[in-house]
Amino acid sequence: MKNKVVIIGYGTMGKAMARALKRSGGASIFAVGRNTSENRAAAEIRKSDFTIIAVKPQSAKEAIERVKNHLDKNTVLVSIMAGVSLKKIAIMSGHKKIIRMMPNLGLSVGEGIAVWKSAGLNRAESARVGKFINKITDNFEVKNEDAINRATAVSGSGPAYFFLLADSMLAAAKSLGFSAEESRRLVGKTFKAAAALGEHGNYSELIKKVASKGGTTEAALRTFKQKGFEKMVSSAVRYAYQRAKQLSR
Template identity: 30%
Template sequence: MGKVGFIGGGAMAEAIVAAITQGMVAREDIYVSDHKAKRCEELSERYGIHTSVGADSFVGTVDVLVLAIKPQAAAKAIAEVKGRVGNETIILSIVAGLTLKVLEEAFPVQPVVRVMPNTPLAVGAGMSAFACGSHADHLAAQTVEDLLSSAGRAIEVPEAAMDAVTGLSGSGPAYAFLMIDALADGGVAAGLKRPAAIELAAQTLLGAAKMALKTGKHPDVLRDQVTSPAGTTIAGVRVMEQHGVRGALIDAVLAATEKSKELGKK
């Protein structure tokens, strides 16, 4: 993959660094710049990579440049590096709301890729979606997919789908945490101690998710496998349907999607 540089050394950047240092990219080929010197020292000591307060030392030599700054700092950071990166350098942006159009205005000849990751990236279980700009070919897309997949899973989508991705996988961890908390409350109400209830709830959701991903079976099929006639599970499912849990989750995704569209217009 060659050299990878990061503008911004926050949690998302660190998650990717932690993943790619496991064999994908040599530590001496990873560069991170952050405006806090202390943060640079932390990342350097933790991962054995190059860090600096500014990006001058690496911005012109990396093969992939990851923009991992906050949206309000993006314009300034991009202005400082545009025109200094190589024509073949892949620009990978995880800046929320930053469109391919804006990115390609700053990087008119480089392959530009917009990414929407989510917070489980930090534990190697992220779900990232990416959209490619006009100069990003199959090789660039594959490079980005490999990079992101090192910390979870990644899929390519049209940029028009990015708001839906934000509403589903971007905001989705919050829905899952709410479900874990609610299931744990149910366990406590049924007599379990809180730590045990949380562990049971969290591992159950993790296991169900793994089954869906690994088997490739439709969730309805997997649900039927655990739902015996006149059994305990159908009793619980019936209550969930009565309380509109399915509809609430659908509406949550749609509401978050609409909010993402609104924010994108500002």
């Protein structure tokens, strides 16, 4: 039997979640946007197995106000909001069965990963939730919420870090005389190949395989090190983690 899923917020991550659910084939989905009538939204929420809050953390109160009086006691309330704690969600909603999950945009294309933590679920309910999330994306349950904040900084925000590097490489390719289409193909296929190679490989060893001594790759990597690339990445991830913790307060 299909799970009945209501998604509150139909922005980037709400749509990504809907695509992942459709791909899984294990859910009937109703998306609630700003223009959805309150009566229709309430009716769908009441009969849902899972109600997913997919808004920005700044809109948490408004979104939860919209659902809290319509949740069945057995409905699992799922939040994919960055930095909003289980305790805060429980206080705002008055609901007991809650999942806090941090996926990333990759789930919209059948990739990506999520981490999650539950509150108020018994063993059977936790197993049901695990099966539900397994159909959507690769995932693992974490022991505490700080791990969700840390994962937010690494994998939740992570796709944007790769896109920034890709965009910088795209600009560099164009500056070397390639057309926009040629640059896009060169960068896109390179990223795709690197992801495939890296999935089961050791990153440090793969770097060595590409960077022959005295060659072009070694020259580029030396420049990265001189400009403090690794420290910059580490610092950026830590700032993202600190921001996630600030939002949790």
